[in-house]
Amino acid sequence: MGRLGVDLYPLQAGVPLDRVERFGKFLGGSAANVAVAAARLGMGTALVSRTGADPFGAYLRRELDSFGVDARWVTEVAADPTPLTFCEIFPPDDFPLYFYRQPKAPDLEIHPHELDLAEIRAAKVFWMTGTGLCAQPSRDATLAALAARSRRAHTVFDLDWRVQCWNGSDDPGPVYATALGHATVAIGNLEECEIATGTREPGEAARRLLAAGVELAVVKRGPEGVLAVHRDGTVAEVPPLPVKVLNGLGAGDAFGGALCHGLVSGLALEPAIRRANAAGALVTTRLECSSAMPYAHEIDGLLATGGTS
């Protein structure tokens, strides 16, 4: 449940946006990418989101369908155009984003009364994102969906923080705390952990996420790899794989989709994180995001070789 939009990505890497001449059109948005990543691994997935009532919205619904993601809960908003995201691709670590989500993105117009709470409750995994909490009515809708889960495993809070989406005077702390109280898994990078917990020290951030209510805290430390801490005391630390990064965008979403697959498959913590980490690494080697989400045999292959530099 969350962001959905059109990514207009340069068809060249290393070229600043003002010099890019040709753009490719792709399905994008963090929640949508996670759904595609999970579908690529064989999971039955659906997305709860909204688009504009325009050709780009029609494209996104069709594209979700072609990726095997059920789009029946992706509805149209008459007033707002489908959001766009442009990026710049400067490997290995600089990928600025430019959002066209003004005055309001349709995915923030999800109303609580529109939710199919029975389906949300029944899902083996429910995934929501911090950006869905940034504005009404999607804040109330996201919290209503979380409440309907009754802390059923696996209820995942992607701490996903996009400063551009928040009103500067709006403190995300309280609503992040409420959401953490409903979730069983929290996942975020260091910046996102700092928004949610007040610290970017990985071990302390994990402790605070567990104290806030989740069973599993996953801290993505970038070049330092991933730290995952379970309430039962299990800890997994997984280093980054040595791959040649082309475009880092979408890696976190690939990680998320693969983590969902690992949780539902009943994998132990370390192999689940290791596979998620490999899924993220594979996407960084590719220009695209949604369409670049890896298949299981690709994850197997990367883990077998230990990465290629």
Add this chain to the structure above:
Amino acid sequence: MGRLGVDLYPLQAGVPLDRVERFGKFLGGSAANVAVAAARLGMGTALVSRTGADPFGAYLRRELDSFGVDARWVTEVAADPTPLTFCEIFPPDDFPLYFYRQPKAPDLEIHPHELDLAEIRAAKVFWMTGTGLCAQPSRDATLAALAARSRRAHTVFDLDWRVQCWNGSDDPGPVYATALGHATVAIGNLEECEIATGTREPGEAARRLLAAGVELAVVKRGPEGVLAVHRDGTVAEVPPLPVKVLNGLGAGDAFGGALCHGLVSGLALEPAIRRANAAGALVTTRLECSSAMPYAHEIDGLLATGGTS
């Protein structure tokens, strides 16, 4: 003076927007296109407009420069992104546009105090558009620029009407009437003439435009050709040229740039309209807009052959 933005155009014709996979990036916006069209014919031109403080704004300034249009009065607005326009290309006559100009386009943030009124007064042609009248502060700025001209020849009001840019409750009639009182030339298609004069009957629309204050009324009747009526009684009626239309967008802007050239060159009314008409026809045979604006020898060539079908 007026609209400036990035056109993201399909690199294929006949494909609906939801099916387009690749987009090209071009300089766009009606006023900007007119400036480019005039520059292609050898005129010294400058644009008064604004962009976002972003890479697309940097691109537009550089592109104007490369087309020979002085961009010194194209400044940045910190709060709003550079506008985008998508189109669909269904020849011969259906070219829907999709604007990303929310919550406000930077070209509507032109303030009266920022204008270089001495330069505006000194120009041999000043061109402004109806869309510049749709919101403040650009409405006051556009009227201030018109007032500074003191009805000096040639002061052109492009009736340019984009319903998407107007607040539904805002009647354009009074401000269009004020602008017509400052202009020496009015130019528009039938829909635009109806907004400005209350009628879409070409002869009556021309009479009302003259009665509102201009010296020359130019009514673009689409497949019926162009009607131009001067206050001195001269009338020119020019039929469309038989060309194979690929993309009709930008034709009006090519017409406008060539009309400016004809007026400043002292051409008689009929040849001036005939050359403008040919410039518009040439652009319709090309996929692009700004970069497709014709050179004088291309206009000569089309007029010599009478068009190619």
